[in-house]
Amino acid sequence: MxxxxxxxxxxxxxxxxxxxxxxxxxxxxxxxxxxxxxxxxxxxxxxxxxxxxxxxxxxxxxxxxxxxxxxxxxxxxxxxxxxxxxxxxxxxxxxxxxxxxxxxxxxxxxxxxxxxxxxxxxxxxxxxxxxxxxxxxxxxxxxxxxxxxxxxxxxxxxxxxxxxxxxxxxxFGGDTVSMTLHTPQPEGSMVDALTTVREQFDVTVGSYPSGTELNRLKITGTDADAVERAARWLGEHVAITDAPDGAAAERD
The missing domain is CATH 3.40.980.10 (MoaB/Mog-like domain)
Known part of the structure; x- marks a missing residue:
């Protein structure tokens, strides 16, 4: 919708x-x-x-x-x-x-x-x-x-x-699901990982830098399993502070 x-x-x-x-x-x-x-x-x-x-x-x-x-x-x-x-x-x-x-x-x-x-x-x-x-x-x-x-x-x-x-x-409703992860890693160092995860799991990933706090990565898609797998993949390739295995990611 x-x-x-x-x-x-x-x-x-x-x-x-x-x-x-x-x-x-x-x-x-x-x-x-x-x-x-x-x-x-x-x-x-x-x-x-x-x-x-x-x-x-x-x-x-x-x-x-x-x-x-x-x-x-x-x-x-x-x-x-x-x-x-x-x-x-x-x-x-x-x-x-x-x-x-x-x-x-x-x-x-x-x-x-x-x-x-x-x-x-x-x-x-x-x-x-x-x-x-x-x-x-x-x-x-x-x-x-x-x-x-x-x-x-x-x-x-x-x-x-x-x-x-x-x-x-x-x-109001629909099939979109998302997860938010947090990382101390600079945005510029994640370009390759963010490009790969989008292509590999058919999700979108928004990167939202913060000057003082942890940067946010928001994964969005219409397949909940793909979003979960993308979160786990990012946990293996990016310094994720809250969910290295994808299990503890903040669900939106």
Missing amino acids: EVVILTVGDEVLAGDTTNTNATWLAKQVTDRGATVARILTVPDDCAVIERVVREWSAAFDAVIVTGGLGGTPDDVTADAIADAFGRDLAVDPTVREDVLETVAAYREANPETIEAHDVDIDVDAWAALPAGSRPLINPEGLCPGCVLENVYAFPGVPAEMRALFEQVAGE
């Missing part, structure tokens, strides 16, 4: 917000055996989001979009996804009721804030999703997410994004 991740937000592109969502989602997806083929951040621009969603939906198994959902003027993701599939926005009664309940709970818990700032929430604007999409009720906040065909849309607030992803996590 090939998955792509699209994060939306001017604040991410400006460096005002760290893109922890993409990193967290990528790990969740790969831990389930799927492959992340692309990660891209785009601005709060409806036309740009629409184009990327339309192209990626046709090219990959699943598209995860996070950010830009809600009822403020810069929240254009729902409109863009609707446009990508030729849909209108619609308000699902269940979603609207949840938004009303969330607003009521906030008013009850924060009466002074409500009074001081004259908070008036457009419930329909916050509850609107692409017509025909599967709503994802948000247990952590106001804004719902949704699934439309192979596109999964989550709010950008990390706690809310994670809560909604957990609702659909079982829909």
